[in-house]
Amino acid sequence: MPSKLLNPVAVMGRAAMDSVFHLGRYSILSVRALLSIFLPPFRVRGYLKQMESVGVDSLFVVILTGAFTGGVFTLQIIYGFRLFSAESMVGPTVAMAMTRELGPVLTALMVTGRVGSSMAAELSAMKVTEQIDALTVMAAEPVKYLVSPRILAGIVMLPLLTAISDAVGVCGGYAVAIVKGLDPGQFAGRIEDIVKLDDVLDGLVKSAFFGYILTSVGCYAGFYCRGGAEGVGRATTGAVVVSYVAILVGDFILTAIMF
Amino acid sequence: MTEAAPEIRVKALRKTFGEHEVLKGVDVTLLAGRVNFVIGRSGGGKSVLLKHLTGLLSPDSGEIWFGDREISSGGSRGLNELRRKMGLLFQEGALFDSLSVAENVSFPPWYHGTMRPSETARRVKDLLSELGMEGREDARVSELSGGERKRVALARALIMEPRVVFFDEPTTGLDPILSTQVDSLILNTRDRTGATCVVVSHDIAAVLTVADQVSLIHDGVMILTGTPKDFRNSAIPAVRDFITGGEEAAALGG
Ligand SMILES: Nc1ncnc2c1ncn2[C@@H]1O[C@H](COP(=O)(O)OP(=O)(O)O)[C@@H](O)[C@H]1O
Ligand SMILES: [Mg+2]
Numbered sequence: 001m002p003s004k005l006l007n008p009v010a011v012m013g014r015a016a017m018d019s020v021f022h023l024g025r026y027s028i029l030s031v032r033a034l035l036s037i038f039l040p041p042f043r044v045r046g047y048l049k050q051m052e053s054v055g056v057d058s059l060f061v062v063i064l065t066g067a068f069t070g071g072v073f074t075l076q077i078i079y080g081f082r083l084f085s086a087e088s089m090v091g092p093t094v095a096m097a098m099t100r101e102l103g104p105v106l107t108a109l110m111v112t113g114r115v116g117s118s119m120a121a122e123l124s125a126m127k128v129t130e131q132i133d134a135l136t137v138m139a140a141e142p143v144k145y146l147v148s149p150r151i152l153a154g155i156v157m158l159p160l161l162t163a164i165s166d167a168v169g170v171c172g173g174y175a176v177a178i179v180k181g182l183d184p185g186q187f188a189g190r191i192e193d194i195v196k197l198d199d200v201l202d203g204l205v206k207s208a209f210f211g212y213i214l215t216s217v218g219c220y221a222g223f224y225c226r227g228g229a230e231g232v233g234r235a236t237t238g239a240v241v242v243s244y245v246a247i248l249v250g251d252f253i254l255t256a257i258m259f
Numbered sequence: 260m261t262e263a264a265p266e267i268r269v270k271a272l273r274k275t276f277g278e279h280e281v282l283k284g285v286d287v288t289l290l291a292g293r294v295n296f297v298i299g300r301s302g303g304g305k306s307v308l309l310k311h312l313t314g315l316l317s318p319d320s321g322e323i324w325f326g327d328r329e330i331s332s333g334g335s336r337g338l339n340e341l342r343r344k345m346g347l348l349f350q351e352g353a354l355f356d357s358l359s360v361a362e363n364v365s366f367p368p369w370y371h372g373t374m375r376p377s378e379t380a381r382r383v384k385d386l387l388s389e390l391g392m393e394g395r396e397d398a399r400v401s402e403l404s405g406g407e408r409k410r411v412a413l414a415r416a417l418i419m420e421p422r423v424v425f426f427d428e429p430t431t432g433l434d435p436i437l438s439t440q441v442d443s444l445i446l447n448t449r450d451r452t453g454a455t456c457v458v459v460s461h462d463i464a465a466v467l468t469v470a471d472q473v474s475l476i477h478d479g480v481m482i483l484t485g486t487p488k489d490f491r492n493s494a495i496p497a498v499r500d501f502i503t504g505g506e507e508a509a510a511l512g513g
Contacts, residue, residue, distance in 0.1 A: 130353035
């Protein structure tokens with residue numbers, strides 16, 4: 001369109017204003033949802049149901065990802081470490097990488113694909129069929145009823161999933177190391193000396209933050225969806241892309257602050 | 260019937276979506292404890308008007324008074340207080356498709372925890388059988404036909420025995436027998452609980468038999484508010500078109 005070419009300033013201004021608008025509305029929604037967790041009425045079953053769908057239902061994919069990530073990471077570094085006769089450092093390096101970085105980030109990305117997208121799809125379908133309006137008219141706070149349980153489930157379950165992913169990843173690395181001819185003691189011996197509890201905990205704190213991002217972005221995309229079935233599709237893809245970017249950027253910032 | 264008090268007063272309500280001015284200064288008074296029909300062409304802004312009355316949309320200008328209370332005056336808390344006394348049947352039902360029929364109908368009392376479970380169960384059963392939906396309590400919403408959804412949604416709107424019930428096209432998509440049942444359910448609601456009923460409809464026959472008051476929205480304004488008799492005898496061309504259009508459709512078997 002010529003008008004866009006002619007007026008890049010207007011286009012950029014528009015985009016900047018849109019981002020500010022979305023960021024503001026997103027912040028209001030997610031903060032309200034967080035505060036609503038502590039307000040009555042307390043409907044525990046809704047929370048448990050979301051925890052099941054975020055946590056239990058993601059177990060398989062998280063275990064699979066963790067095992068292969070630990071395995072392939074070991075495969076990659078074992079060759080280089082051998083050159084320096086640093087075989088005893090393979091185990092600690094895998095454990096460090098899994099707990100600090102790969103476990104939290106890959107778990108969050110997998111759960112975004114599985115859960116964040118389905119939250120966006122479910123809420124936007126509810127939006128376009130006026131189910132959210134129906135809640136509002138019944139004086140049943142839709143933010144509290146729909147968004148709060150999802151965000152809390154993300155914050156609580158992501159660290160648990162990440163802990164599992166960390167453990168499975170190290171086991172995957174161990175299996176590959178054995179196949180590649182390392183002694184069991186060589187792999188595991190120095191992990192305890194080098195990987196500190198703080199490394200694990202910092203990784204889990206990051207994952208709680210990712211859990212907040214992927215659920216709140218998914219809910220936001222659904223909650224403010226417009227335009228019928230097409231809008232549902234747009235909300236879903238949008239939620240995944242925005243969550244991915246926010247998780248990766250957030251990871252960088254948190255890592256820079258923590259370590 | 261004695262002279263009815265006003266329940267809802269709408270003053271100079273305006274709403275524009277983008278370039279499209281839907282409500283251009285609607286003035287109407289809806290009577291307490293009566294069946295108030297709002298009729299008008301498809302796309303004429305009837306659903307938009309109901310969404311303003313329930314606070315789902317906020318007007319560009321104008322006022323909506325419930326008794327001595329302006330709808331936007333108490334903030335969201337005040338609005339929710341008003342909503343606890345309202346029921347709304349959405350045009351498309353807006354049922355929760357993750358819940359069963361019975362869970363949908365019992366949702367409002369369940370959420371607010373204001374009714375004993377045994378009482379809720381009894382009302383769910385009564386309402387569903389009154390609407391010819393007995394035995395379908397455990398059906399999923401996705402298994403229901405359009406007419407069945409509408410009836411379940413109607414039961415959900417009525418379960419709290421609200422003081423004001425808004426019906427958005429309650430009989431559209433129902434067969435004539437069911438339509439008659441729904442019409443008598445509306446009358447029952449008025450007579451049993453003294454509720455104010457606001458019915459958006461195209462059904463000229465129902466207007467003349469069920470309504471206590473009729474308002475016709477045309478081109479964004481209320482061009483007539485009166486009794487069914489006033490409506491039938493009106494000389495306003497838009498009103499006459501509406502009546503004869505309806506009669507022609509009835510003659511054609513529509
Ligand atoms: N949220 C909305 N955004 C934009 N336009 C809307 C919205 N809601 C309704 N409209 C428009 O307002 C007009 C009146 O709609 P509606 O009140 O649903 O008509 P009806 O009288 O058939 O119920 C329609 O042209 C519709 O496209
Ligand atoms: Mg309508």
